[in-house]
Amino acid sequence: MDISLAGKTAIITGGSLGLGLATAEAFYQAGGRVALLARRREPLEEARAKILALEAPDGAQAATFPCDVTDAAQVQATHAEVVAKLGDVDILVNNAGQSATRPFESITDEDWQADIDLKLFAAIRLSRLVWPHMKTQRWGRIINLLNVFAKAPGANTAPTSVSRAAGMALSKVMASEGAPHNILVNAMLIGFIKSDQIRRMFDASDGSQSFEAFVATAGSRLPMGRMGEAPEAANLALFLASEAASYITGCAINMDGGLSKVV
Numbered sequence: 001m002d003i004s005l006a007g008k009t010a011i012i013t014g015g016s017l018g019l020g021l022a023t024a025e026a027f028y029q030a031g032g033r034v035a036l037l038a039r040r041r042e043p044l045e046e047a048r049a050k051i052l053a054l055e056a057p058d059g060a061q062a063a064t065f066p067c068d069v070t071d072a073a074q075v076q077a078t079h080a081e082v083v084a085k086l087g088d089v090d091i092l093v094n095n096a097g098q099s100a101t102r103p104f105e106s107i108t109d110e111d112w113q114a115d116i117d118l119k120l121f122a123a124i125r126l127s128r129l130v131w132p133h134m135k136t137q138r139w140g141r142i143i144n145l146l147n148v149f150a151k152a153p154g155a156n157t158a159p160t161s162v163s164r165a166a167g168m169a170l171s172k173v174m175a176s177e178g179a180p181h182n183i184l185v186n187a188m189l190i191g192f193i194k195s196d197q198i199r200r201m202f203d204a205s206d207g208s209q210s211f212e213a214f215v216a217t218a219g220s221r222l223p224m225g226r227m228g229e230a231p232e233a234a235n236l237a238l239f240l241a242s243e244a245a246s247y248i249t250g251c252a253i254n255m256d257g258g259l260s261k262v263v
Ligand SMILES: NC(=O)c1ccc[n+]([C@@H]2O[C@H](COP(=O)([O-])OP(=O)(O)OC[C@H]3O[C@@H](n4cnc5c(N)ncnc54)[C@H](OP(=O)(O)O)[C@@H]3O)[C@@H](O)[C@H]2O)c1
Pocket: 013, 014, 015, 016, 017, 018, 019, 020, 037, 038, 039, 040, 041, 043, 067, 068, 069, 070, 095, 096, 097, 098, 099, 118, 145, 146, 147, 148, 190, 191, 192, 193, 194, 195, 196, 197, 198
């Protein structure tokens, strides 16, 4: 099975931490040229140092680009910088995001707009920028990291569940339009995977248990009895980004240890 990314340039938004960093590591080890985007410089540089310490085939590269993906002008300028430094973009992983769930009546217009800007508009804008090159070369991969709430929204899951459902519809639209051009677009619906996001949930908890116990307790409620690990999600992203996934598009794949029901 061919999962080499040699000669491919990939943008990973939110590449400095968690699932984005694990994905960047996997892409680098597969020989890709990886552009990590995030707002804060320090975590970006720490991520780059971790990646460069890994063994990788000749040609693998990792570069960082401070960018707030909710800012259209920054996104456009950063895309141009990535192309100048690493070449035209073959693979886009729209991963930047953060948990945002609360009772419907407490969510302000500003909260809704911020969530949609981060989880929907960022993916729309970046996808539109990388699309022409992918179309011309008849090869492209776009992977949208979403949440299991996209398929199964429930009480107190807005605004995320709504932004993520829109992201799933967006993935399907782009997959349909991309298919004739061999641009494959898929979504990964994440359940609970250990990351800085989970660490922030722990920090907001009552502090009655250690982080490890918090993760173990939350994981014990899942069908597999544990939370996922970031490299497990990265394995799926790497497969979807590779030539091995050449006939897979328009899918919303649960990465949730069995949490989702029949959908
Ligand atoms: N972990 C889970 O269990 C879980 C569950 C469901 C969905 N997800 C989704 O999966 C994705 C990855 O989650 P994670 O757990 O790995 O998150 P994480 O550990 O909190 O990392 C989030 C990343 O996104 C970046 N980011 C946030 N806002 C940004 C912005 N406006 N512009 C650019 N970068 C931004 C962060 O860097 P800066 O803060 O420096 O910008 C960081 O690199 C997210 O979309 C998340 O919502 C995760």
